[in-house]
Amino acid sequence: xxxxxDYVAPSRLKHRKAAEVIPFLKAYIAKKEQEIIEIEAMVERxxxxxxxxxxxxxxxxxxxxxxxxxxxxxHLAVEYIHYVKKPMEKARMLRQEVEHARSILNAxxxxxxxxxxxxxxxxxx
Numbered sequence: 001x002x003x004x005x006d007y008v009a010p011s012r013l014k015h016r017k018a019a020e021v022i023p024f025l026k027a028y029i030a031k032k033e034q035e036i037i038e039i040e041a042m043v044e045r046x047x048x049x050x051x052x053x054x055x056x057x058x059x060x061x062x063x064x065x066x067x068x069x070x071x072x073x074x075h076l077a078v079e080y081i082h083y084v085k086k087p088m089e090k091a092r093m094l095r096q097e098v099e100h101a102r103s104i105l106n107a108x109x110x111x112x113x114x115x116x117x118x119x120x121x122x123x124x125x
């Protein structure tokens with residue numbers, strides 16, 4: 001899968017004072033990284049729970065398996081999309097935001113102003 005090209009039109013860039021932007025970007029990056037960690041932990045908990053359920057089902061006797069039943073495969077697929085796929089997509093988007101913020105932070109600037117995208121500028125408010 002290819003990553004989308006990150007292009008921000010010059011009209012969407014806003015210039016802010018470096019002293020105002022740098023501390024915000026550091027806090028912004030830390031917050032987004034924490035969100036990524038929480039998402040990954042949630043996915044890991046789901047996968048662990050799913051594995052335990054499968055082990056419990058496999059350890060049942062044949063008669064008990066027949067009586068208890070198992071979740072249909074399409075239910076498992078919907079659960080997977082809800083608990084794994086969508087959160088991991090969100091984590092990927094957050095990683096892109098963090099990379100963008102780091103590129104702004106690490107970009108060499110010779111002036112007092114830094115050009116930030118309108119999304120980050122809105123988050124600063």
